[in-house]
Amino acid sequence: MANTNDNTGTPAAFKQFNTRFPQIAERYEALGNAVHDHGPLNDRERALVKLAISGTAGLGSAFKTHIRKGREAGITRAEMEHVALLFLPTIGLPAMIRAMRLIERMYTPIDAGAKP
Template identity: 35%
Template sequence: MADEVTDTEELPETASTFAETHPDVWDRYGDLGRACSQAGPLDDETRRLVKLALAVGAQSEGAVHSHVRRGLNEGLSAEQLQHVAVLGIPTIGFPKAMAARSWVTDLTER
């Protein structure tokens, strides 16, 4: 699984501009992502779900969208991705979990 985005056309405008302006920094950032992914025993699916959960907990709509998009491309189901938001209810609270669920739904109900 590629945790990094290599095609700058798929990036939001701000990230794409940064990647084009500072390619060495962007490349090192991608290297860090690959190293972190390979640093432990988790399989690809588990890593994607954990990264989605971290984005949910951080309340980062852009990161949630990114990990949902990647998860769908990697074969995860909408139900699996929605479950991550539901799991957040007792930890981050109902309102924040529902916000995250709406961000997941932005991409799973297209």
């Protein structure tokens, strides 16, 4: 998992950004909220879309964040793995394997009873 300072799962780099540039971080959060609230997709659907976007873009830290947020939105491991499987015909085997490995890493501590 990304380097974090506590058990929230928030990457340390993002926490540092928030501390260093609080006004920009606040506006970034407001933009995200506005985009989320704008359309007809529900939290669960948005979580799946964001998982797919971050995974296909190869954004490892963002993908891990969206795995965590997806769990919070009720997305199951099987559903996340299905999203990753859909990478195969679209962007190829290496991207699909990379996504599957990240999902596995994020779930292994959970399966063992620990917080990721």
